[in-house]
Amino acid sequence: MQEHAISIWFFIGALFVIYGALVLGAGIYGLFVPAMNIAMPGLHISVWWGCGMMALGLLFAVRFRPGRSE
Amino acid sequence: MIATWFFQAASGRLSLGPVDLIIILLYFALVLGLGLYLKKFTKTSEDFFMAGREMTAWIAGLSFISANLGSLEMMGYAAATYQYGILVAHAYWIAAIPAILFLALVMLPFYYICKTHSVPGYLKLRFGEGARSLSAISFAVMTILMSGINMYSMAVIMKVILGWDIHFSIWVSSLTVAIYVMAGGLLSAIFNEVLQFFLIWVGCLVIPVVGLYETGGWAGMVHRIQTNFPGQDFIHMWSTTGSFTANPMGVHWTGIVFGWGLAISFGYWTTDFLVVQRVMAAKDLRSAQLGTIIGAFFKMMVPLIVILPGLLALAVLPFHLVPESQGNLPGAHTYNEALPLMLARYCGPGLLGLGVTALVAGFMSGMAGNVTAFTTVWTYDIYKPLLRKDAPDSHYVSMGRWCSLIGVFISIGTAYLVMNFSSIIVYAQVIFVFFIVPMFGTVILGMLWKRTTPAAGFWGLLAGILTSFALWLWVKLDPSALRHVAFSEHAKDMAENIYRAMWSLIANVVVTVAVSLVTRPKPDSELTNLVYGLTELAPGEQFSFFRRPITWAVAVAIGFVILNIWFW
Numbered sequence: 331m332q333e334h335a336i337s338i339w340f341f342i343g344a345l346f347v348i349y350g351a352l353v354l355g356a357g358i359y360g361l362f363v364p365a366m367n368i369a370m371p372g373l374h375i376s377v378w379w380g381c382g383m384m385a386l387g388l389l390f391a392v393r394f395r396p397g398r399s400e
Numbered sequence: 401m402i403a404t405w406f407f408q409a410a411s412g413r414l415s416l417g418p419v420d421l422i423i424i425l426l427y428f429a430l431v432l433g434l435g436l437y438l439k440k441f442t443k444t445s446e447d448f449f450m451a452g453r454e455m456t457a458w459i460a461g462l463s464f465i466s467a468n469l470g471s472l473e474m475m476g477y478a479a480a481t482y483q484y485g486i487l488v489a490h491a492y493w494i495a496a497i498p499a500i501l502f503l504a505l506v507m508l509p510f511y512y513i514c515k516t517h518s519v520p521g522y523l524k525l526r527f528g529e530g531a532r533s534l535s536a537i538s539f540a541v542m543t544i545l546m547s548g549i550n551m552y553s554m555a556v557i558m559k560v561i562l563g564w565d566i567h568f569s570i571w572v573s574s575l576t577v578a579i580y581v582m583a584g585g586l587l588s589a590i591f592n593e594v595l596q597f598f599l600i601w602v603g604c605l606v607i608p609v610v611g612l613y614e615t616g617g618w619a620g621m622v623h624r625i626q627t628n629f630p631g632q633d634f635i636h637m638w639s640t641t642g643s644f645t646a647n648p649m650g651v652h653w654t655g656i657v658f659g660w661g662l663a664i665s666f667g668y669w670t671t672d673f674l675v676v677q678r679v680m681a682a683k684d685l686r687s688a689q690l691g692t693i694i695g696a697f698f699k700m701m702v703p704l705i706v707i708l709p710g711l712l713a714l715a716v717l718p719f720h721l722v723p724e725s726q727g728n729l730p731g732a733h734t735y736n737e738a739l740p741l742m743l744a745r746y747c748g749p750g751l752l753g754l755g756v757t758a759l760v761a762g763f764m765s766g767m768a769g770n771v772t773a774f775t776t777v778w779t780y781d782i783y784k785p786l787l788r789k790d791a792p793d794s795h796y797v798s799m800g801r802w803c804s805l806i807g808v809f810i811s812i813g814t815a816y817l818v819m820n821f822s823s824i825i826v827y828a829q830v831i832f833v834f835f836i837v838p839m840f841g842t843v844i845l846g847m848l849w850k851r852t853t854p855a856a857g858f859w860g861l862l863a864g865i866l867t868s869f870a871l872w873l874w875v876k877l878d879p880s881a882l883r884h885v886a887f888s889e890h891a892k893d894m895a896e897n898i899y900r901a902m903w904s905l906i907a908n909v910v911v912t913v914a915v916s917l918v919t920r921p922k923p924d925s926e927l928t929n930l931v932y933g934l935t936e937l938a939p940g941e942q943f944s945f946f947r948r949p950i951t952w953a954v955a956v957a958i959g960f961v962i963l964n965i966w967f968w
Contacts, residue, residue, distance in 0.1 A: 335441060338459065338591045342598050345430055349423060349602075349754065356419045356750030365748035369716070370614050376751050379606060 339394040346387025354380025416562065420753025427757045428576055431595070431764070435580025435588040445796045448585035449517060449776045451681040459594055460687060461694030464678040466593035468699070469600055470550060470766030474706050474759070475557060478742075479735035480894075481710025482721055484649050485634025486967055487641075488710070489703045494661040496699050497960040499669035501953050503679075504692035507670050509937045510847050512685045514929045519673045519843065520781040526846040526930050527857030529785065534861055535842075536781035538835040539673060540774055544807060545831065547770035548814020554763045555815070557736065562756065570815055573760065577767045578808035582801050586681060586776070589768040593678075596761035597698075603758025604705035604739075610746040611712035624715035634714060637967045644888035651895040652887065659898030663905040667837035670844070674773040689949035696956045700963065706739075713738040716745070770811070775803045830872055830897065837901045838864020841908035845916075850931045852912060853919040860912030867907035871900045 357376030364371050416424075442448045455463070480488045516522045520539060524532035555569035580588045615621040625634055633640050633647075640646045641653040669675065679695070682688035713721070721741075722732050733741060743755040779799050788795075842861045845852045874881045875896065883889045886899040927934045945951055 336437075338594050341430070341434060341591075342595055345426075345595070346598070346602070348426065352419055352423055353750035353754060356417075356748065360748055367744075368748050369745045370610055371748075373610060373613065375606060375610055375746065376748050379602075379751060379754075383602060 336396050337394040339390050340396060343387045343390025343392070343394060346383045347391060348387075350380045350383030350385075350387055352380070353383060356380075416753060416756065417749040419750045420756065423750070423753035424757050424760065427599070427761065428572075431580055431592050432576060434591055434595070435583040438584030438588045438591060442583075442585045442587055443797070445779075445793050445800065447587065448797050448800045449772075449779065450677075451585070451587040451590050453681055454683045455590060455678075455681045455687070455691070457682065457687040457690035457694060459590060460679045460682040460691030462597045462698070463590040463593040463681075464675055464691060464695040465698045465702075466597040466600070466765045467589075467678055467769030468675055468766075469597070469702065470762050473766070474600075474604070474762055475736055475739045477706045478710040478713070478739040479721075479737075481707050482713050482735050482738045484647070485632075485714075486637055486707060486711065487647060487649055489637060489707045489967070490656055490660060492699055492703050492707070493960060493963060494656065495665040496669060497696055497956065498661065499665040500692060500696040500699060501957060502666065503670045503676070504689045504696070504949060505953055507843070507847060508679065508688050508692060509685060510930065510932075510935060511676065511680055512682075512688055513935060513937070516680075517780045518777050519671050519676055519839070520777055522843065522930075523846070523857065524781070524785070526854075526927075527842075527852075528854040530858040531842065531854070531861055532781055533786070534858065535835075535839055536777050538865070540777050540782065542831055542835050543674065543770050543774045543777075544810050545814055547767055547774075547807075547811040549818055550763070550766055550770075551811055552815040552818040557740075566819075570812060573764055574767065574808050574812055577764050577771060578805050581768055581771050581775075581808075582804040585800060585804075586677065586772050589772045590678060590681060592768060593765045596765040599754075599761045600758045600765075601705065603754040603756075603761075604709070604743075606751055606755070607712065607739075607742045607746055608704055608708040611709065611716065611742065615712065615715050621712060621715045625711065628714060634711065635967070637964065639968055644890050649895055650888060650890040650892045651898065655886070655895060655898045655902070659902040663837050663840070663901035664833065664898060666844075667840040667901065667905070668832075671839040672836055673777060674769045677773055677776060678769075686943065686947075686949060690952065693949060693952045693956055696953075697959075700956065700959060709742045710738050713742055717741065767808075767811070771804055771807045774807045775800050778803050778807075833897055833901045833904065834865055834868045834872075837868065837904045838908040841905050841912060845909065845912050846931070848932045849916075850924070850927055850933060851916050851921050853916045853921045855919040856912045856915035859915050860908045863911035864904045864908030868900055868904035871903055 353376050357374060357378075357380050360371075360376055361374065441452075444452075446452055477488055477491060511519070511522060514522060514525055516525060518536075520532045520536035523535050551570055551574060552566075554573075555564075555566045558564040558569045559566050580592060584591070612618065612621065615624055622635055638653065641651065641656060644650055644652050679688045679692045682691050719731075719733065721735050721738060722729065724734050724736065726732055726734075740759075743752065747755050779796055783799060783803075784791075784796065838861050841864060842857050845860070846857055871885050875885055880889070882891055882896060885903070886896045888895070891899070924934055929935050
């Protein structure tokens, strides 16, 4: 079963890259138009979190990409 | 239409922006796509019900812990932490880690080597049809009931927090789970649970990270809690349990150790098929054991995203949360809103969508766990032995697929029943203690003592269930009986459950031993691969030191001891 299947880790990596990009995009937008009613706005956590998710996602997506031999 | 519905969400406590909605919709698209993609890999009953028994240790372990990490549990324990403080972390440490390690090292070899499909299936092999039918039917009823209760409770929370329509929440999330489980069976459920595990962590971890930054670390948080709630101890796990009245839960350390840490914990983690099924799907015994230990490690870490947010809420929220009964007061926020309020406090657009996705993912992983466990127990332990014994394999796969859908519809029906009779929720944990706790006594005696007889297996199980029910009824009819059942008139609901579980286990063990001594045991030849001493367990010596399950189990156990001492 596993032989021809795309690895679950690849799915997770791909989703993290997309989610990371969305969160990072929202974070960069927030640098210019700060969100209301958020504690610690100066921390710009969305930017850091988005970058971290993209990095983790890329790691998984590349490491477990379809067709890569184990 | 869906977009219109989503944008109406602004009427809740939190309001979502377009980025948040894209994140949530993308999540639903991915889980459905994953389920449909995996359908082609589930052709036989072994594929559908046991995921082909091909899971690696990491996948089995993360799925094992994800099936347990429901969003209701996350929000419920964050709420309980706001009420009782770090005492609630016992649910993740003493009430989980010893039992999970025991499952990995002692019980899994028997489950795995006898090649059973379910825990009731083991009881059939060990004790016969009577014990299997009693446990299978009670488990199936309990699972569907719990699934419906969770579904309704989740929908109510989504309505309060996000303004989502209750019916929409119930139907959309349930049908999504039904489609992906129907398509790919346990394989699909497990893969989605792994995905959900990562989403839960990445969505919720932002709270402790930013929260501790805001409070200036652990010491700053403790200082703020002491300032906000002078004279109350929220940060010690054991030092306040020397008497029933010294802690807000009204529990003594004996109850925590023997009731919570032994009866409830071992009952749930070692015999509740919802979680055990995940590791039984591992590709070999060593992977099953390592997967369980990986699960134990992450279970030990869960307080980071559940307990710590509850403590941070005590430290940083500018108002005090109130019990559910006072939730209707103007401007009041209830205990159950602790986690969502913390999400709203720290998460801007994008991160908020991620946090809400984490809650939805938690709900769906819990529900998929219930549905797949119900489907397997129904097909293998009720339908096959009692209704249709000799059908072709494809018939049981088909039954499994339809049963997934039917299980979801029954859960939805239960959710609507709960909507009209909300007191059922109060009894959910009680029902859980009725059925699951005695099963542990029966299974463990069956595994470790070959003298345990088939009659004892059945009567011990029944005695445990009836004892639990009788004690509950006694306190219900005469509340002063609490001082006998829970040793204290001050015991709260959670403490009463803990002590009732302890009595139920004692009754189960006493009756099982007594009946065993006066009835005829099975011959040794019928107990091969089922009982300690008659089962050839895989020797760990064939693996190097770092590849042995025992090595990592000891490492987790050391971490468990250190954490308990640290937060004493």
